[in-house]
Amino acid sequence: MPQLEDNLRLGLEAVKYAKGQVKRSGNQTYFKPWRPHTDRKRNEFILGATRGGNYFKDNDDKWVKDNVMAQRRRDLLQVLRSNESAKQKDARIDTMRNQWGEDYFWEGTTKWQLSQVRTIDTIMKATGRTRQEIEDAINNGDTVDLLNLYNTAASAKKAMKYGVGNCQEKAEVACMYIMDHTPGGVRLALYQLERGHKGYTGKITGEGGDHVFGIYGLDTVTDNISTLGPNAIVIDGWMNDAYPARKHLDWKHGYNYNDERINLKQLTVRNMVCISYKAHIVCMRDFGVLPAGPGTLPVPHLARTKF
16 A cells, blocks of 8 residues: 555656646646637647647658748747736737648648657757667667657657647656656556547547556556556546546545545546546556656645545
8 A cells, every 4th residue: 555655646746747837738628718719729729839840841752941830939939938928928829820820830740750760869868868878778679668768758848848738748747757756666658548449438429549648556568457556556647637547436546636626527537547448548658667766857745635
């Protein structure tokens, strides 16, 4: 039990950190009395800047940088980081959406996402690893682990840069926090719902699984929630929620980091992951058993005491 509670405490810290760093979601509808659809479209516009890039391939199949798009990304970032009020920022972002088009940033491609060649300097910048650590990993054939870390770190940093992300980006930010603060000796992985399985929600939407979350404290990589191990914690950055995989509805674990009972949306997602898709989860990236983290990221204060 102590290990489970230690894992849960770190998981709650991680989702609170992710919430503070990535405050907007592109695909999450919030219950607001004023234009929730507009809020969502605005967030999706920013998400395009988070996920996309400034390159395209010309007719000769060569990479070409779109300098106009690159400048517009800087313009958007300047608005997001300005001291203007939230209302003023939203108005300026809406002007950009109207002038450039809703899907403007989605048209660009991030060069590193498509290139198979990643320089050591680029990996160092994204992951915070030293040149020697990266060279040792390459020489030892640990390129899969290195690629998992690189893709996660690069995506998390872009999400934090623009302050917007969906379930995967927020899970990646939470995973990076866990890597930074883990005492070591605990396994971490990034999971998603099986896209070919519709579950209960699919009967309504007609679509398969579409959700990404972290698992901290798993014993082994498996496709079933019930066999992850007794100390496995689901880290759901999108829902700002963390809970034991085996005890997702236990009253003891029904509190979030803000010392309040979980809300209806969190309860629904818990049921989706642990009941509807219980035997239909897929490991996206296995980070393995983690070494002790350097502890360089700020630790968010937890109001929650009901462990």
